[in-house]
Amino acid sequence: MKVLELKALRGPNFWSIKRGNLIQMTLDLEDLENFPTNKINGFSERLQSLFPSLYEHRCSEGKPGGFFERVKRGTWMGHVIEHIALEIQSLAGINLGFGQTRGTGKAGIYHVVFEYAEEKEGFYAAQAAVRIAETLIDGGSYDLETDIFEIKKLWMQERLGPSTNAIVQEAKKRGIPAFRLDEEAYVQLGYGCRQKRIEATLTGCSSSIAVDIACDKHRTKKILTGAYIPVPQGEIVSSVEKLKEVIDVIGYPIVLKPVDGNHGKGATINVESWEEAVKGFERAKLYSEKIIVEKYVKGKDFRVLVINNKFVAASLRTPASVSGDGHHTIRELIEIVNCDPRRGKGHDNVLTCIEINDVCLEYLNKQGLNLDSVLSAGRICYLKPTANLSTGGTATDVTDEVHPSNIVLFERAARAIGLDICGVDVMAPDLSHPLIENGGVVLEVNAAPGFRMHFEPNSGTPRNVAQPVIDMLFPEGTDSRIPIVAVTGTNGKTTTTRLMAHMAKAAGFVTGYTTTDGIYIGNELVYKGDCSGPQSAETILKDISVEFAVLETARGGILRSGLAFDQCNTAIVTNVAEDHLGLQGINTIEKLARVKSVVPESVNINGYAILNADDDLVYAMKENVKCKVALFSLFSNSDRIEQHCSQGGIAAYPEEGYLILRVADHIVPIEEMQNIPITFGGKADYNIANVLAAMLAAYTNNIRLSVIRTALQTFVPSSETTPGRANIIELNDCTVMIDYAHNPHGLKALGKFINSFEQSCKVGIITGVGDRRDKDIIALAEEAARIFDEIIIRHDEDMRGRSKEEMDELLTTGIREIDPAKPIQFIGCECDAVEHAILHRKPGSLIVVLVENYVAVTECVLKHQSQALQSLTCLKRAV
Numbered sequence: 001m002k003v004l005e006l007k008a009l010r011g012p013n014f015w016s017i018k019r020g021n022l023i024q025m026t027l028d029l030e031d032l033e034n035f036p037t038n039k040i041n042g043f044s045e046r047l048q049s050l051f052p053s054l055y056e057h058r059c060s061e062g063k064p065g066g067f068f069e070r071v072k073r074g075t076w077m078g079h080v081i082e083h084i085a086l087e088i089q090s091l092a093g094i095n096l097g098f099g100q101t102r103g104t105g106k107a108g109i110y111h112v113v114f115e116y117a118e119e120k121e122g123f124y125a126a127q128a129a130v131r132i133a134e135t136l137i138d139g140g141s142y143d144l145e146t147d148i149f150e151i152k153k154l155w156m157q158e159r160l161g162p163s164t165n166a167i168v169q170e171a172k173k174r175g176i177p178a179f180r181l182d183e184e185a186y187v188q189l190g191y192g193c194r195q196k197r198i199e200a201t202l203t204g205c206s207s208s209i210a211v212d213i214a215c216d217k218h219r220t221k222k223i224l225t226g227a228y229i230p231v232p233q234g235e236i237v238s239s240v241e242k243l244k245e246v247i248d249v250i251g252y253p254i255v256l257k258p259v260d261g262n263h264g265k266g267a268t269i270n271v272e273s274w275e276e277a278v279k280g281f282e283r284a285k286l287y288s289e290k291i292i293v294e295k296y297v298k299g300k301d302f303r304v305l306v307i308n309n310k311f312v313a314a315s316l317r318t319p320a321s322v323s324g325d326g327h328h329t330i331r332e333l334i335e336i337v338n339c340d341p342r343r344g345k346g347h348d349n350v351l352t353c354i355e356i357n358d359v360c361l362e363y364l365n366k367q368g369l370n371l372d373s374v375l376s377a378g379r380i381c382y383l384k385p386t387a388n389l390s391t392g393g394t395a396t397d398v399t400d401e402v403h404p405s406n407i408v409l410f411e412r413a414a415r416a417i418g419l420d421i422c423g424v425d426v427m428a429p430d431l432s433h434p435l436i437e438n439g440g441v442v443l444e445v446n447a448a449p450g451f452r453m454h455f456e457p458n459s460g461t462p463r464n465v466a467q468p469v470i471d472m473l474f475p476e477g478t479d480s481r482i483p484i485v486a487v488t489g490t491n492g493k494t495t496t497t498r499l500m501a502h503m504a505k506a507a508g509f510v511t512g513y514t515t516t517d518g519i520y521i522g523n524e525l526v527y528k529g530d531c532s533g534p535q536s537a538e539t540i541l542k543d544i545s546v547e548f549a550v551l552e553t554a555r556g557g558i559l560r561s562g563l564a565f566d567q568c569n570t571a572i573v574t575n576v577a578e579d580h581l582g583l584q585g586i587n588t589i590e591k592l593a594r595v596k597s598v599v600p601e602s603v604n605i606n607g608y609a610i611l612n613a614d615d616d617l618v619y620a621m622k623e624n625v626k627c628k629v630a631l632f633s634l635f636s637n638s639d640r641i642e643q644h645c646s647q648g649g650i651a652a653y654p655e656e657g658y659l660i661l662r663v664a665d666h667i668v669p670i671e672e673m674q675n676i677p678i679t680f681g682g683k684a685d686y687n688i689a690n691v692l693a694a695m696l697a698a699y700t701n702n703i704r705l706s707v708i709r710t711a712l713q714t715f716v717p718s719s720e721t722t723p724g725r726a727n728i729i730e731l732n733d734c735t736v737m738i739d740y741a742h743n744p745h746g747l748k749a750l751g752k753f754i755n756s757f758e759q760s761c762k763v764g765i766i767t768g769v770g771d772r773r774d775k776d777i778i779a780l781a782e783e784a785a786r787i788f789d790e791i792i793i794r795h796d797e798d799m800r801g802r803s804k805e806e807m808d809e810l811l812t813t814g815i816r817e818i819d820p821a822k823p824i825q826f827i828g829c830e831c832d833a834v835e836h837a838i839l840h841r842k843p844g845s846l847i848v849v850l851v852e853n854y855v856a857v858t859e860c861v862l863k864h865q866s867q868a869l870q871s872l873t874c875l876k877r878a879v
Contacts, residue, residue: 193545256277302431537563785814
């Protein structure tokens with residue numbers, strides 16, 4: 001077997017609209033294509049022995065053990081690898097269930113698709129599944145535990161921490177989109193101007209001043225004292241001498257901690273001797289130059305969570321500990337506790353593994369114990385002086401026990417510091433009595449407090465503490481999304497995208513849009529290049545200024561990565577024609593239509609899929625969408641339009657020189673086509689279709705008809721507004737048209753427009769695209785032969801795997817099929833071909849350049865236009 005390609009899909013895709021995270025592996029079975037599983041001796045038995053848990057895979061049989069039945073009857077190895085990849089993730093604690101294996105159309109080559117949690121672990125699972133299958137085929141033994149360990153490690157390294165993940169999951173539950181902005185915990189919730197950002201439990205609304213104050217424990221104490229909130233007595237020191245002075249005033253026991261520490265790092269509590277105090281001072285010095293020395297307050301350690309100045313939850317924190325059984329040593333008891341599957345490293349799991357370090361050894365020594373001590377049955381031994389979960393502590397929910405006066409006090413503490421999400425550390429006998437009565441104190445407040453002790457306590461009621469965070473960021477009635485119009489199809493995408501963006505800008509929106517020309521925000525070109533894929537779309541959706549997004553969405557990006565968005569408001573499908581077939585496993589026009597249909601199927605239930613009623617494949621997409629549908633047609637008498645509108649639908653079409661919007665039986669003339677420059681007086685049918693689609697998209701996004709009308713009148717085709725789309729440059733005795741048409745469908749549509757020109761001689765400068773099928777290149781040449789009187793064949797700079805001679809031969813074959821006598825010239829360089837056509841032009845001719853390098857060709861033609869104007873000026877002066 002050979003893995004030909006491995007890629008990660010991250011949004012709605014060809015395989016699934018709902019499941020965005022999919023690994024797609026292209027697998028060549030090679031000789032195994034002739035050996036299904038029932039023809040490999042002992043394979044089924046070895047598979048069941050290594051993976052007894054695969055019994056739960058129902059497969060197409062729909063019952064436990066169904067997959068094993070398929071293996072016994074005979075199935076191909078790609079299918080087996082799909083199930084293995086899912087199962088090894090499951091054994092690592094990642095419960096996923098979606099997978100598919102489909103042929104690519106080439107014998108022995110399959111697409112194996114399965115869910116993943118994090119990208120690196122997904123790639124590892126794919127490669128491990130192939131290794132496992134090969135070993136089982138050969139009859140060898142396999143160390144499965146190593147793969148499971150590695151998958152789990154990669155998952156832990158990549159995934160969001162528990163607190164951040166809780167917020168993200170709560171957002172998704174409410175339909176708020178979320179995606180990571182880096183490899184850490186920086187996350188965007190929402191799109192464009194309606195987005196909010198978080199990093200762990202810090203939000204974009206968190207005051208940087210408040211965070212700074214919370215990180216300075218001395219300043220925090222001063223502010224809390226000024227707000228009459230009880231805090232322990234103490235001072236800040238930076239030398240051993242000053243430490244002695246403070247101890248002489250406040251007395252033992254004391255606590256030492258770094259001014260800017262967190263998670264209990266560098267802290268030493270319940271210090272009762274000068275020797276311990278010096279050690280604690282030196283430990284705190286590792287984290288901060290300045291050390292807080294304060295009176296140790298006896299009591300229990302509580303963490304209180306205040307969000308948006310409202311009390312949310314409270315937990316009793318207990319330091320890491322073990323319970324004796326009279327047999328095991330403390331070291332062994334720690335190992336037993338750390339075997340709890342809920343424990344992991346750092347903040348990866350609900351609980352943290354207990355680490356044996358100097359602090360632990362010192363704390364045991366203080367109790368007269370060491371790691372080899374055996375505790376009597378039932379004796380509790382605390383291993384750390386602090387109760388932080390990050391050092392192995394545990395938590396018990398006590399939210400319902402907090403006294404109302406304490407709730408008010410904690411909320412005042414959060415307001416005093418100014419944190420929108422605030423963790424308040426409290427030492428008190430309990431929280432069920434007011435602190436001012438039981439002697440309790442606020443030790444400190446924390447920015448970015450951990451949530452895991454609240455939503456998954458060791459005991460007590462779990463609290464959904466992410467809910468008030470989302471309530472704060474997105475109050476009821478606040479939208480997290482901006483309007484997104486996604487445009488797909490074979491031809492017309494870019495023009496339709498640009499026109500729709502023009503309408504959105506005319507409506508007053510800050511508009512971001514992506515095209516094959518670049519990324520635009522407002523009127524600025526942010527990046528130049530082919531930007532019709534998901535990465536470019538994300539650039540728009542991440543920009544906080546963007547109020548309206550229009551995204552050209554090409555098949556390549558859908559197949560490569562999926563969509564950049566989980567849902568859109570509107571999808572336009574212009575058409576589906578034979579282009580790019582034979583690439584990426586898409587061998588038929590029906591499969592190509594399936595790729596395009598990903599976009600309308602991703603429209604939210606209240607949005608619109610705007611479909612071409614004249615295209616059978618596009619029209620059929622209405623059967624699978626969950627949203628509303630609007631149709632456009634070039635024919636006012638279309639039966640499909642009539643049926644749709646008779647059922648209350650929305651449609652657009654041209655009639656008697658006007659563009660018509662029809663809502664059920666209500667007909668609204670929008671504008672005369674002669675007043676819409678991009679239709680070239682109604683001669684360019686393909687642009688009329690683009691206008692109808694964009695008009696419907698604008699209307700269904702509540703853009704006023706008066707704005708739509710004005711936008712249509714002011715969208716003038718030019719090298720600025722529609723570069724490479726029927727750009728016409730007049731010379732003194734001929735006309736040059738520059739267009740990106742590169743497939744038979746696009747050229748045929750352009751040909752109808754070209755035939756409306758009165759020029760006596762029409763010259764076409766053409767080429768084929770190297771990675772297209774022979775028949776597609778020949779078909780393009782046939783269309784060219786029907787349109788042009790003379791043809792010049794040129795070459796692209798990137799021949800995409802074809803030789804120039806092969807391309808010339810295919811194009812010539814197509815031309816000769818239509819007209820054996822058609823004049824053909826061969827001039828390889830694009831600009832040379834344009835120069836030749838202009839210099840040898842016949843007066844009154846039309847030269848059409850099917851362009852690759854739009855900028856270079858335009859400069860070439862404009863140079864000749866300038867020379868022609870200069871000649872005309874000189875002639876007038878002479879006269």
